[in-house]
Amino acid sequence: MQKINLEVNGKKISKEVPDHTILSNFLRDHLNLTGTHVGCDTSQCGACVIHVDGKSIKSCSTLAVDVNNSKITTIEGLAKNGEMHPMQEAFKKMHGLQCGFCTPGMVMSAVDLLKNKKNPTDQEIRKWLEGNICRCTGYQNIVAAVKEAASKL
Amino acid sequence: MKTFNYHVAKDSKEASKLSSSNSAFLAGGMTSIPSLKLGLATYKDIIDIKHIKKLSGIKVSNKTVTIGATTKHAEVASSKEVQKAIPSLAKLAGGIGDAQVRNRGTVGGSIANNDPSACYPSACMALNAIIHTNERKIEASKFFKGMFETALKKGELIESVEFQIPEKSNYQKHPNPASRYAIVGVYLAKHKKEVNVAITGAKASVYVDKDISKALSNNFSISAINNMKINSSEMNSDIHASGEYRGSLVLTYTKKAIEAC
Numbered sequence: 515m516q517k518i519n520l521e522v523n524g525k526k527i528s529k530e531v532p533d534h535t536i537l538s539n540f541l542r543d544h545l546n547l548t549g550t551h552v553g554c555d556t557s558q559c560g561a562c563v564i565h566v567d568g569k570s571i572k573s574c575s576t577l578a579v580d581v582n583n584s585k586i587t588t589i590e591g592l593a594k595n596g597e598m599h600p601m602q603e604a605f606k607k608m609h610g611l612q613c614g615f616c617t618p619g620m621v622m623s624a625v626d627l628l629k630n631k632k633n634p635t636d637q638e639i640r641k642w643l644e645g646n647i648c649r650c651t652g653y654q655n656i657v658a659a660v661k662e663a664a665s666k667l
Numbered sequence: 668m669k670t671f672n673y674h675v676a677k678d679s680k681e682a683s684k685l686s687s688s689n690s691a692f693l694a695g696g697m698t699s700i701p702s703l704k705l706g707l708a709t710y711k712d713i714i715d716i717k718h719i720k721k722l723s724g725i726k727v728s729n730k731t732v733t734i735g736a737t738t739k740h741a742e743v744a745s746s747k748e749v750q751k752a753i754p755s756l757a758k759l760a761g762g763i764g765d766a767q768v769r770n771r772g773t774v775g776g777s778i779a780n781n782d783p784s785a786c787y788p789s790a791c792m793a794l795n796a797i798i799h800t801n802e803r804k805i806e807a808s809k810f811f812k813g814m815f816e817t818a819l820k821k822g823e824l825i826e827s828v829e830f831q832i833p834e835k836s837n838y839q840k841h842p843n844p845a846s847r848y849a850i851v852g853v854y855l856a857k858h859k860k861e862v863n864v865a866i867t868g869a870k871a872s873v874y875v876d877k878d879i880s881k882a883l884s885n886n887f888s889i890s891a892i893n894n895m896k897i898n899s900s901e902m903n904s905d906i907h908a909s910g911e912y913r914g915s916l917v918l919t920y921t922k923k924a925i926e927a928c
C-alpha cells in the first residue's frame with residue numbers, strides 16, 4: 515500500500531492504494547469518476563485519456579502511485595459552473611458522438627491538441643487523434659467538432 | 668494483475684541497488700504496464716526511474732545529440748535543438764504511436780525493450796549511437812542482440828543515448844495502421860565517411876543492411892540500388908505483411924529516404 519496525494523478536478527485528495535492499482539480503476543472505482551471509460555484496457559483505444567499536469571495520457575496504462583503529487587483533470591472536470599467546456603459544446607453541436615463511449619477520451623485528447631496548436635488543420639487533427647478509436651461516427655463530425663471548438667477557444 | 672512493490676529511485680545507484688532478477692524499471696510504462704496487465708510479465712519490484720533528474724534532458728554539441736533515458740518522445744519531437752541538429756530524429760520521435768504514447772514513452776524504455784518493430788533502435792544503428800549505462804558505454808552495433816534482447820545486464824540502467832550528427836539523414840516508416848509500430852522502417856544516415864541504412868520491423872531485430880549501405884557509400888543515389896535484390900528469407904511474415912513484401916518495402920523506403928535527404 516502507498517499513500518498518494520493528488521489534486522483531481524481541483525479537489526485535493528489523499529488515499530491509500532495498493533501499489534498495482536491502475537489509474538483508470540482508481541478514478542472509476544475509488545473516486546467514482548466513471549466518466550473516464552475503459553475500452554481496450556491495453557493502451558490502444560484512447561477511451562481512458564485524461565490529463566496529468568496538463569498533458570493527455572492513457573490512464574489504463576499508468577499506475578495510480580505513479581501520478582502521486584500531480585494534478586489530474588478528467589472529463590468531469592471540464593465543465594465550469596454548470597457550463598460545458600467549448601469542446602463539449604462543439605461535440606454536441608456538430609454531432610461528434612453517437613454511442614458516446616469514445617467521447618470522454620476524444621474530448622480530453624482534443625482539448626490537449628488545442629493547447630499545443632490553436633488552429634489545427636484537418637490533417638493535424640486526424641494525426642493527433644490517431645490514438646482515439648471511434649467505432650460509430652466515422653470521424654468526420656469529430657474533426658468538424660474540434661475545428662468548431664478551435665474557432666471558439 | 669499480480670501485485671508488486673513500487674519503489675521510487677532517487678538516483679541511478681539506488682535504482683540498480685533495488686533491482687533484482689525479478690524486477691523491472693518503470694519509465695513511460697507504455698510497454699511494461701500493458702505486459703503486466705496481460706500477464707506477459709510478472710515482477711516482484713517495479714522501480715520508478717522518472718524521478719532521477721540526471722536521466723532526463725537533451726544536450727546538443729557540434730558532433731552529437733545526447734538524449735537522457737527518460738526523455739519522452741514528445742520532448743524529442745518538439746525540441747528545436749534536435750530539429751536543427753538531426754531533423755530525422757525529431758521526426759522519428761513525433762511519429763511514434765500516438766500523442767498519449769509520446770507523452771509517456773521514453774527513449775531508454777524503447778531501446779531497452781528492443782521491440783523488433785520499434786523506431787528508435789534503427790536511429791541508434793544508423794547514427795552510430797553510444798548507449799551510456801550506469802556501468803559502461805555500449806556501441807549500438809553491440810547493443811541490440813535479438814528479438815526483445817539487448818546487451819544490458821540485469822539491473823543495468825541506461826542513462827543516456829548519444830547520437831552522432833550525420834551530414835544528412837532521413838527516417839521512413841511504413842506504419843502498422845493500428846499501432847504505428849513499423850511494419851518496415853528505414854533510417855538512412857549519410858556520415859562523412861560512410862552511409863548507414865538501418866532497418867527495423869523487417870527481421871527479428873534491427874540491423875544495418877550492409878549491401879545497401881555499401882552501395883550508397885560509393886554512390887549516394889537511387890540508381891546505385893535500383894537493381895538490388897533483397898534477400899527476404901529471414902524476414903518476418905505475418906498477417907500484416909509477408910517476408911517478400913517487407914523485402915520490397917525495404918528497397919522502396921530506402922529510395923524514399925534518399926529522395927527526402
Ligand SMILES: Cc1cc2nc3c(=O)[nH]c(=O)nc-3n(C[C@H](O)[C@H](O)[C@H](O)COP(=O)(O)OP(=O)(O)OC[C@H]3O[C@@H](n4cnc5c(N)ncnc54)[C@H](O)[C@@H]3O)c2cc1C
Pocket residue numbers: 556557558690691692693694695696697698699700716736737740762763764765768771772773774775776777779780784785786787819823824825826846847848849
Ligand atoms: C499504442 C502504442 C503504440 C506504439 N507505437 C510505437 C511506434 O510507432 N514506434 C515505436 O518505436 N514504439 C512504439 N511504442 C512503444 C513506445 O514508444 C515506448 O517507447 C515503449 O513502450 C517503451 O518505453 P517506456 O518508456 O514506456 O518503457 P517502460 O514500459 O517503462 O519499460 C519497458 C522496459 O524497458 C526497461 N527500461 C525502461 N527504461 C530503462 C532504462 N533507462 N534502462 C534500462 N532499462 C529500462 C524496463 O525495465 C522495461 O522492461 C508504442 C506503444 C504503444 C502502447
Ligand code: FES
Pocket residue numbers: 551552553554555556557558559560561562563572573574575
Ligand atoms: S482503455 Fe486505455 S487506451 Fe483503451
Ligand code: FES
Pocket residue numbers: 610611612613614615616617647648649650651
Ligand atoms: S461514438 Fe461510439 S465509439 Fe465513438
